[in-house]
Amino acid sequence: MMNKKAFGAVAVAAAAALALSACSGGSAGGDTAKGEISYWLWDANQLPAYQQCAADFTKANPDITVKITQTGWDDYWSKITNGMASGTAPDVFTDHLSKYPDFLKTKQLVALDDAVTKDKVDLAQYNEGLADLWVGQDGKRYGLPKDWDTIALFYNQKMATDAGITPEQMGSLSWNPQDGGSYEKAIARLTVDKNGKRGDEAGFDKNNVAVYGLGLPGSDAENAGQTQWSYLSATTGWTTTDKNPWGTHFNYDDKKLQETIDWWASLAAKGYMPKLETTVGANAADSFGAGKAAINSNGSWMIGQYTGYKGINVGIAPTPQGPDGKRASMFNGLADSIWAGTKKKDAAIKWVEYLGSAACQDVVASKAVVFPAISTSSEKAADAFKAKNVDVTAFTQHVKDKTTFMLPITDNASKVAGIMKPAMDAVLAGKSPASSLTAANEQVNALFAK
Amino acid sequence: MSTLASPKTGARRRPFSGPFNWRRAIALTLLALAVAVSILPFYWVLRTALSTNGSLAANSANLLPADFNLGAFKRVFGLQSASEAIAEGGSGASINFWQYLWNSLLFSGITTACAVFFSSMAAYAFSRLRWKGRDAVFSLFLATMLVPPIFTALPNFLLIKNLGLLNSMLGLVLPYLFMTPFAIFFMRQFFLNMSREVEEAAMLDGAKHWRIFFQIVMPNAAAPIATLALLTFMGQWNEYFWPLLVGTSEESRVLTVGLGVFKSQSPQGAPDWSGLMAATLVSATPVLILFAIFGKRIVNSIGFNGTK
Numbered sequence: 079m080m081n082k083k084a085f086g087a088v089a090v091a092a093a094a095a096l097a098l099s100a101c102s103g104g105s106a107g108g109d110t111a112k113g114e115i116s117y118w119l120w121d122a123n124q125l126p127a128y129q130q131c132a133a134d135f136t137k138a139n140p141d142i143t144v145k146i147t148q149t150g151w152d153d154y155w156s157k158i159t160n161g162m163a164s165g166t167a168p169d170v171f172t173d174h175l176s177k178y179p180d181f182l183k184t185k186q187l188v189a190l191d192d193a194v195t196k197d198k199v200d201l202a203q204y205n206e207g208l209a210d211l212w213v214g215q216d217g218k219r220y221g222l223p224k225d226w227d228t229i230a231l232f233y234n235q236k237m238a239t240d241a242g243i244t245p246e247q248m249g250s251l252s253w254n255p256q257d258g259g260s261y262e263k264a265i266a267r268l269t270v271d272k273n274g275k276r277g278d279e280a281g282f283d284k285n286n287v288a289v290y291g292l293g294l295p296g297s298d299a300e301n302a303g304q305t306q307w308s309y310l311s312a313t314t315g316w317t318t319t320d321k322n323p324w325g326t327h328f329n330y331d332d333k334k335l336q337e338t339i340d341w342w343a344s345l346a347a348k349g350y351m352p353k354l355e356t357t358v359g360a361n362a363a364d365s366f367g368a369g370k371a372a373i374n375s376n377g378s379w380m381i382g383q384y385t386g387y388k389g390i391n392v393g394i395a396p397t398p399q400g401p402d403g404k405r406a407s408m409f410n411g412l413a414d415s416i417w418a419g420t421k422k423k424d425a426a427i428k429w430v431e432y433l434g435s436a437a438c439q440d441v442v443a444s445k446a447v448v449f450p451a452i453s454t455s456s457e458k459a460a461d462a463f464k465a466k467n468v469d470v471t472a473f474t475q476h477v478k479d480k481t482t483f484m485l486p487i488t489d490n491a492s493k494v495a496g497i498m499k500p501a502m503d504a505v506l507a508g509k510s511p512a513s514s515l516t517a518a519n520e521q522v523n524a525l526f527a528k
Numbered sequence: 529m530s531t532l533a534s535p536k537t538g539a540r541r542r543p544f545s546g547p548f549n550w551r552r553a554i555a556l557t558l559l560a561l562a563v564a565v566s567i568l569p570f571y572w573v574l575r576t577a578l579s580t581n582g583s584l585a586a587n588s589a590n591l592l593p594a595d596f597n598l599g600a601f602k603r604v605f606g607l608q609s610a611s612e613a614i615a616e617g618g619s620g621a622s623i624n625f626w627q628y629l630w631n632s633l634l635f636s637g638i639t640t641a642c643a644v645f646f647s648s649m650a651a652y653a654f655s656r657l658r659w660k661g662r663d664a665v666f667s668l669f670l671a672t673m674l675v676p677p678i679f680t681a682l683p684n685f686l687l688i689k690n691l692g693l694l695n696s697m698l699g700l701v702l703p704y705l706f707m708t709p710f711a712i713f714f715m716r717q718f719f720l721n722m723s724r725e726v727e728e729a730a731m732l733d734g735a736k737h738w739r740i741f742f743q744i745v746m747p748n749a750a751a752p753i754a755t756l757a758l759l760t761f762m763g764q765w766n767e768y769f770w771p772l773l774v775g776t777s778e779e780s781r782v783l784t785v786g787l788g789v790f791k792s793q794s795p796q797g798a799p800d801w802s803g804l805m806a807a808t809l810v811s812a813t814p815v816l817i818l819f820a821i822f823g824k825r826i827v828n829s830i831g832f833n834g835t836k
Contacts, residue, residue, distance in 0.1 A: 123797075126611040148622070153789040157776060164694070166777070361798040367585025382614070383797055388582040388595070 111424035112141035116168040117414075119146065120154040123382055127445040131438040135429060142425045162186050165419055169426040170433075173221050173415040175211055175485050176301060179324075181415070182214045183489065188416035189218040193427045199434065204451045205477060208411040211484060215324050221413030222434030223451030225442070227378040228407040228482060229309045230472035231398075233268075235391040237289065237372040241267045241276065249472075251398035253310060255337040261398040262345070265291030268372035269350045277350050284349025291350045293371030295362035297506045299498035302486050305376050308408045311338040312483050313400020323487035326526040330498070330519035336512035343506050354507045366390075377410075378473040379448050385468050396472040405475075409482035411451060449473070490525045497521045577601065577806035581618050584801055600806035618800045623807055624778055628786040632811070634697055635771065635782050636764035639704040644757050647707045648749070651715030652741050656727065666716075673709040677769075685773050695777040703770065711756055718752040719745065755826050758818060765815050783811040 119128060125148050132144040147168065149157055155177060161167030162184070173181075181187050194201070201209045204223045212221035231248070238248060243264055253261035269277030269291035276282065277291060298306040302318045314334040319325025329335065345351035352371070366374045367387035375397065376384070384392050397405050414433045416426045432438050439450035443459035446466050450456050456474070463470045476482045488494065501518035504510045576584065580595035587594035599616045602608040604625050608618075653659075654666050684703050693699030722745065730740050746753070768784045775781050781789075787807055791799045819826075 122610070123614055126609075126614065129610070150789050150791065152791075153776075160694075160776060364585045364798045367582075367798075368588050369586065380797065386582045387585055388580070389586045 111422070111428060113422055113425065114143045114145055115170060115420075115422050115425050115429055116145050116147065117429065118154070118158070118168040118171040119148055120151045120172060121379065121448075122148050122150075123447050124442065124445070127442040127447065128433075128438075130441045131433065134437065134441070135432045138432075139428060142428065144429060162417065162419065167417045167419060169420040169422055170414055170416050170429055172224065173212075173413050175410060175412075175487050176491050178212070178220060178413075178415065179214075179487060179489050179491060182216075182220065186418050187220045188418050188420070188423060188426070189220060190222065190416070190427070190430070191219050193431065194219060194222075197427075197431055199431060203436070203453065204434075205411075205453050205456065206480075207409065207482075207484065208451050211323065211411055211487065212413050212415075213323075221415040222430055223411050223413050224433055224439070225448045225450050226409060226411040226456070226477070227449065228409060228473045228476040229305055229375055229377055229397055230407075231373050231375050231395040232366065232380070232384045233373045233393045233395055234366070234369065234371075235393040237268055237369075238393065241372075243267060245393055245395070248393060248395040251395070252400070253313070253398040254401045255310075255314065255334075255341045258341060258345075259398065262341075262350075265345065265350045265373065266348075267291070271349075277348070282349070287349050287352075289369065290352050290371045291373060292345060293362045293366050293374040294346070294352045294354065294357050294506075295374075295376075296357060297354065297499065297502040299502035300495040302408070304408045304410065304485065307338060307342050309375060309397040309406050310342065310400065311335050312406035312408070313398075313402050313404060314338060315402060317483070318486040319488060322484050325486060325488050328494070328519055328522045330501075330522065331516040336515060339502070339505055339512040339515065343508060343512065346506065347508055354503060378470070381463065381468060381470065381473075382447055385466070394469060394472045396475055405479070405481045407476040407482050408485055409476070410485040413451075488526075493525055494522050497525075573805045573809050576801055577809050579802050580616060581800060581802050582616075585798075597802070600800075600802035601810070603800075603803045604807045604810055613800075613803075618803050623786055623790045623803075624781075625783075625786075625807065625810070627778055628781055628783045629811070631697070631775070631779070631781060632765060632783040633814075635700055635767075635775075636761050638697075638701045639764050640757050640761040642701075642705045643708055643711055643760055644753060646705070647711035647756070648715050648746065648753065649741065650707055650712045651719055652737075652745060654712065655716045655719035656722075656740075656745070657737070669709050670713060673713070681769065681773065684770075688774055694774055695780050697775075697780055699774045700771055700780055700782075704764065708760075711760065714756055715749070715752065718749055722748060751825065751828075754822060758822050758826055761818065762815050783807075787811065 117128070117132070119125070125146065128146055132146055136143050158167055158171060162181075167186075173187075178187065193199070199222065205226055208223040208226055209219075212223065213219050231251075233248060235245070238245070241264075247260075248264065251259070251261045251264055253259045258265070263278065266277035268289070269282075269287060270289040271277075271283040272286040272288050273281075273283065277284075295306065298304060302308055303311065308318075311334070314337070316332055316334040316338070317329060319329065320327040342351075346353050352365075357365075362371070362374055363376070363380065363383050365371050366384065367390060369390070374384070381394075384394075397407055399405050414430045416423065416430055420426050434451070436452050436455055439452045439455035440458055442448065442450050443455045444462050446459060446462035446468070449459050449470075456477075460470050460474055497518050501515055505512050505514060575591070575593050577600050578593035578596055578598070579587075580597045580599070583594035597616065599608060599613070599618060603613050603618055604623060606622060606625060608616075610622070654662060654669075680703075688694060688699040688702065691699070693702065726744055726748075727740055730744055735743070766784060767782075768788070771780075771782045772785045772788065775785060787804065790807065791804055
C-alpha cells in the first residue's frame with residue numbers, strides 16, 4: 079500500500095519526468111563507427127537469416143554489434159513513428175514503399191548518396207527498377223534494396239485434380255473483365271456446394287458453399303489491390319496513378335478498373351468467392367489450409383505459410399493472362415533505411431551496405447523465405463526453394479518476362495487508404511457498384527490539389 | 529457468476545437418488561450444458577496450444593490436439609530458437625514473456641494496492657463521516673460510473689503524454705491509482721453496515737478518525753477488501769486498451785498487449801495460433817490460481833453484501 083511518503087515520491091517522479099521530457103529531442107547525428115546499433119524488422123520468418131547476417135557482420139567489423147528486434151506488422155509502424163517522435167527509433171529498419179514517403183515528408187531518413195558513391199555500391203546488381211524506387215522526390219536515395227515480391231496463385235492440387243483441371247491448365251489461364259475467361263471457368267469448376275455440386279453445374283446452391291473457388295483476404299484497398307486484384311486490373315492497361323513513383327492523380331474513376339472490380343465482386347455474388355462479411359477476423363491462408371478455398375492469389379513472401387500446411391499439396395500457378403495477352407504482377411521491394419536521429423550514423427551505413435550486399439543476401443537466399451534484391455542472390459533463393467521441393471517459377475517468371483509493375487508510391491498514402499478502403503469494401507460487399515469509386519477517387523485527388 | 533449460486537429452496541435431497549424426476553433431469557442437463565459451454569473455450573485454448581500450427585487448419589473440427597506437440601510452450605518461455613520454431617510451423621517471433629509478465633504483475637499490483645487503499649479511505653468519508661453535501665457528492669460520484677471509459681481515454685492519454693509519461697509504468701498506472709467509483713461504492717456499502725458502537729467507544733477513548741480508520745474499520749473490513757482487491761486485480765490483469773495506448777516500450781508493455789502484438793506477423797500471414805494460445809494460457813494462469821484460492825471468499829462476500 080502506498081503511504082504518504084511514497085505518494086510524495088510519485089509526485090516528484092512525475093515532475094522529474096515532465097522536466098526531462100521538456101529537454102529531450104532535438105539534436106541528432108553523430109558518426110561513430112562502433113558500438114551497438116539497433117535494427118528492426120517485422121517478418122519473424124526472416125529473423126534467423128538476419129541473425130546470421132548480424133553475426134557475420136560483427137565478425138568482419140568487430141567494433142560493431144547489431145541488436146535485432148522483431149515486431150509484428152500491425153505494431154511495427156506505430157512503434158517506428160512513435161520512436162521517431164520520442165527519439166527512440168531504431169538506427170536501421172526494414173522500410174516499406176507504402177510508408178517511406180511519409181518519413182521523407184518529416185525528414186526522418188538519412189540520404190545514402192554520399193555513402194553509395196564513396197563505398198562504390200553497385201546499384202546495377204539489384205533486380206531492375208528496385209533501387210530507383212528508393213529515390214525520393216528530392217532526387218536523393220533513402221534505402222538499399224533488400225528483397226522483392228511478386229504475386230502468383232496458390233492452389234490446392236487435389237481439388238484441381240478432382241475437378242479435372244491439370245497443372246498445365248492452371249498454368250495457362252486467361253482472364254478478361256467481361257466473362258472472366260478460363261480463369262473464371264476454373265474458379266467456378268473448383269467451387270463445390272454442400273451437396274457436392276460444382277459451381278459450373280446445374281443446381282449449384284450458391285448460398286451453401288463448402289469450397290470456394292477463390293479465397294478472399296479482404297479488399298486490400300490499402301496496398302492498391304497488391305495481392306487481390308492488381309494482377310487483373312494491370313492487364314487491362316490500367317495504372318493506379320498518373321505516374322509512378324510520386325504520382326499526384328489517381329485513376330480509380332477509370333472504366334477499365336471499375337469493370338475489373340465489378341467482375342471481381344461478381345464472384346462473391348455468384349458464390350465462387352466468400353462474401354466479404356464472412357472473412358472479417360478470419361485468415362484467408364488458414365481458410366485455404368482448412369480446405370475451404372481452392373485458389374488464393376498471394377505474394378511470394380507467403381510461400382512458407384502456404385507450403386507449411388500439413389496434408390495439403392500446394393501448387394503454385396502464374397497469374398492469368400489478361401486482355402493485353404500478358405500476365406501482370408505488382409512488384410514490391412523492401413529496403414533498409416537509416417533513421418535521421420541515429421547517433422551512430424557511420425556504423426548504421428556500414429550495416430545497411432552489408433544488408434544490401436551479396437554476402438548477406440545470399441544468406442537470406444539460403445533460408446528460402448523471400449527473394450533477395452540482388453539478381454544473383456534471388457537465383458540462389460529459387461534454388462533453395464527447389465531444394466525444399468517448391469517450384470517458384472510462377473513468381474520469378476514475372477521478373478524474367480518483365481511483366482511487373484511497381485507498387486504505387488505517393489504522398490498521403492494513409493489518407494488515400496482511409497478513403498479507398500470503405501469505398502472498395504462497399505463494392506465488394508455488393509452494396510454499391512464499382513462506379514461509386516469515382517466519387518472516392520475525387521476525394522483522393524483532392525488530397526493532392528493543395 | 530450466476531452458475532455458482534445454488535438454489536437452496538426445499539429440503540436437501542441427493543440429486544442422483546430417488547425416483548426419476550423429469551424436472552431434475554432437465555435442470556441437470558441444462559447445468560451440464562452451461563458448464564460445458566463455459567469450459568469449452570478454455571479447453572479449446574489448451575487444445576490449440578498443444579497442436580502443431582501446420583496441422584491446425586486441416587483439423588479444425590477435431591476435438592483432440594492436431595499433431596500433439598509442446599513446442600508452443602517452449603516458444604513462450606523462450607526455450608526455442610527462431611529456426612526451430614519456424615520448422616515447427618510456428619513463427620520465429622518471440623514474445624518477451626518474462627518481461628511482460630513482470631510488467632503485468634507490477635501494473636496490476638500497484639493499481640490494485642493503491643486503488644483499494646484510497647477507495648477505502650474515500651468510502652470511509654462517504655459512509656462514516658458527516659459533512660455537508662455528502663450524499664450529493666456521492667450521487668455525483670456514482671454517476672461517473674455511467675461514463676463509458678472510452679470517453680475519458682483520449683483526454684487521459686493527452687494528459688499523460690503532456691506529462692511526458694508515455695511508455696512508463698507510472699503513466700500506465702496513474703489513471704487507476706487513486707480510486708474507481710465502483711470500489712468506493714463497494715466499500716461504502718460495507719462500511720455503512722458496520723456497527724457504530726465500537727467506533728463510538730474508540731472515540732470516547734480519544735481515538736481520532738485516522739486511528740479509527742486504520743485500527744478498527746480496516747481490520748474489520750478484511751473480507752471485502754480482499755474481495756475488492758481480487759476483483760480489481762483481475763480487471764487490471766485483463767486490461768487492454770489503456771496499456772495499448774500508453775505502454776508500447778518493452779519496459780512498459782503488459783501481457784495482454786504483448787499477446788495482441790504477437791498475433792500479427794507479416795501482413796496477411798496467419799498468426800502462430802498454437803504459440804498465441806500457449807502464451808494466453810500461461811498468462812491466464814496467475815488469475816486462475818488467485819481465483820482458485822480466493823474464489824469462495826469473493827462469492828461469500830458478494831452474497832454478504834447483497835443480502836443486507
